[in-house]
Every structure is written in C-alpha cells, then in structure tokens.
Amino acid sequence: MNLSSSFCRIQSKEYFIINRIRQEEFKGNKDNISRTKCYQRFFLQNPEIAWSFLASMVSRNTGWNMSDLFGEIIPEILDEETRKRLFLTLERGNWLIFKDAYPQLLLYQYSKKLQRPMFHLLGHFFVSNFMQSEWRHFWENGDRKRLLYALIVNEQHVIQQSVVSHPFYKSKIFQSAFFAFHEFLHFNCIVFPTMNGELYGESVVQFKKVWKRIDLGKRLSSILFDEDLYPHFLYFAVNTEPTGSRLDYERYAYASRKRKSPFIRAVSPIIEHNERPVEDWSLKAPPKLGWMETPCLKKPAALTHWFYQKQDQLRLYFLLRKMLSKGS
Secondary structure, eight states, rough: OOHHHHHHHOHHHHHHHHHHHHHHHHHSSSSSSHHHHHHHHHHHOOOOOHHHHHHHHHHHHHHHHHHTTTTHHHHHSSSSHHHHHHHHHHHHHHHHHHHHHHHHHHHHHHOOOOOOOGGGGGGGGTTHHHHHHHHHHHHOOOHHHHHHHHHHHHHHHHHIIIISHHHHHIIIITTTTTHHHHHHHHOOOOEOTTSSSSSEEEEOOOTTTTHHHHHHHHHHHOOOOOOOOHHHHHHHHHHOOSSSSSSHHHHHHHHTTTOSSOOHHHOOOOOOOOOOOOOHHHHSOOTTTTTOOOOOOOOOOHHHHHHHHHEEEEEEEHHHHHHHHHHH
C-alpha cells in the first residue's frame, strides 16, 4: 500500500486516528512491563475483548521468563551470549505481537466511540486480511469466543515466520540443546496466579509448531476465563503491579520468600527493534479448517505443587552441574 497517496483519500479525522494509534503503539511497546499494562488497561475498559486479558497475563509470564535469565540459576547454567539471544527472542516475539495487535484493539475502541466500524483502517497497520474480516464479523455478530480464537490464531502466525522460523532464531535458539532440554522436562510453563498462592496453567511443549501454540492459547483461555477461577485471576492482576520478578506471585505462596529473580527494568535496557516489511500470512497460508473449534478440556486443576517441584528440579540440576564442574 502506498501510504502517502492513501492518506490523500481519507478524512482528516481518520488521519488523526491513524497517527494517534501509531503514537500509542510506539509508547506502549517500550518493554515487557508497558505491554502488560496496556493490554490489561484495555481489557478493564473493554471486557468483551477477552484476548487482551489473556495477552496481559501471558505477557507477565514472558517478563518472568526474561528476568529468570538474570536470576539465581540460569546465569550459572547458560553463558552470557546464549542468555542474550534468549532474551532478544522473547523480546522480539512479544514486540511483534504488540505491534500487530494493539492497533487492532485501539481501532475497535475508536469504533465504539464513533459508533461505526473503523476496520477499513486496519490495512494502514499491515494487519492481515484474516483479522480485518474477523473484526468486521465481530462488529456485526458479537461472537466473543470467535474473536478470541481469531486473535490467538493471528498472533501466533505473526511470529511464526518472523521469529520461530527465522533462520537466526531457529538455529541459535529453537534447535539448541537447552531449548530441547527445557521443553522435554516441562520446565517452561505459563502460570496464572491467585492471591491465595495457587497457580493454574499449562506446560509449553512443541513450541515450534504454530498449531500447537494456538491450541495452547485456547486451553489457556479456558483456564483464565473459567467461571470459578476468573475472578481470582482478575483480582491478582488488578492488585499486583507487574515487575518481571517471580516475586510478583511467589510472595502470596511464601510470605518470607526472598526475591530470586530481579525486577526486569533494573537489569534490562530498552531494546530498539528494526522494523521490517510485514507479509500477510493469511494470503499464503490461510488458517486450517476447524480453527474456531474449542478443544476438549478438563476442569482446571491447580498445578502449584508440581510447578514449584519443577523449579526445585532445575535448582538440583544446577547444583549437580556445579559439583561436577568442580570435580573435573
């Protein structure tokens, strides 16, 4: 799209909206904490858009994983260069998702305010044809679950080509022994905490496969919006300032627990990302049939004990490795 010529054909109010959204996206996409807060603030103002709460809670998890790289254990296991690459992989993926998704959310908000659909402007933000169609469908039909699933499908495809299948990240991260080890032993989990110390969530497995991540997103959404658990997750989110440190939730389980992962803004600089041309994934590989279907799900069960046991196993691995290195 030739933006300079297209601007001549749009109304001045639309020109203002486009520029305002670009400013808000740039400001909100500064780092993990700013993204988490933007997603959550949007959800509190627009609770019908469930994906924004899911995005905020997953963003919290990303922050915890990023701060782990500067914490007590991981720096003893991985060299600085590997940790830097892991950090940049997490940062890049979440930066790309926010850059794609947040303008969509804000355009929906403007549509509500103006009481007319503004989704014809999505092309100015290089949003896929798939999502342009889905936003129009939601405006006309109000199907909240379909929109939630559509956004999950879209954002996972957005990062598939640019991060997961990108030659650099693929060879340096996703084919590394550490990544395989971490995934095989289920050390990577997305958890939703409550203020009574309980954790709910899912292990992240077969991350490299886009449809596995989409299925994971659907299952996580079913946990997050479970009618019995949702009020507890929302209460945690509203009353717990995101810092990137796992102490965000560990303090509710262990009152005397010391902070073992740092506040992310204390250890991480602001990353300046290179913007590259964005291809519309849905033109080359439209979503497979059945993307709207709800997976078979069980009633969510707390994984608190299992999760902390996994953390202890990682610490044990670190201690054994340290002992073996001293003995050699």
